[in-house]
Amino acid sequence: MATRKNVMIVEDEAITAMYLQKEISGMGLNVCCVADTGRKAIDYASSNQVDxxxxxxxxxxxxxxxxxxxxxxxxxxxxxxxxFADEETMARASQTRPVAILEKPASLAQIRESISRALKKN
Incomplete structure (x- = not known):
């Protein structure tokens, strides 16, 4: 049996985080962590398997x-x-070489496609 891939959600809006958790879990993926701060995300990713x-x-x-x-x-x-899709923010984000930058509200199809691409890349 294949292990489910781990997705970490970093989102400080509780309603958005719950929606994303529900939808990503519905894709057959494991939401391993929902962090609402950058510090929590860093701490979790440094000691846990995140795909x-x-x-x-x-x-x-x-x-x-x-x-x-x-x-x-x-x-x-x-x-x-x-x-926040202003030019300066997008330029900074692009420097990290993300798989995608989705503007809220992203469609479920965009989220699914981006996660699929990210898992193939990894």
Whole structure:
């Protein structure tokens, strides 16, 4: 039996996080962690198996999703999911070489396709 792939969701809006968790679990994937801060994401990824990260850019603490992705940098594919698509933010996010940058609200099809690409890459 194949092991289910682990997806970490980094999202500080509780309703969005619950929706994403439900949909990603429905894809047959394991949501291994839902973190609401960059620090929690970094701590979790440093000591657990994570196959892909769905990362919001603006988070509650002083470590945004882009900085968290740079710090984690364990060759874990990152998909950014953000409401902030200004030029400066997109340029910073692109430097981390994400699998995708999805603008909120992303469709379920976009999320599925991006996760599929990330898992193939990994």
């Amino acid at each position: 892909v990260i769905l990362m919001d850019i603006r988070l509650k603490d002083n470590i945004d999703g882009i900085n968290a992705a740079m710090i984690i940098n364990n060759n874990i594919p990152v998909i950014f999911h953000t409401a």
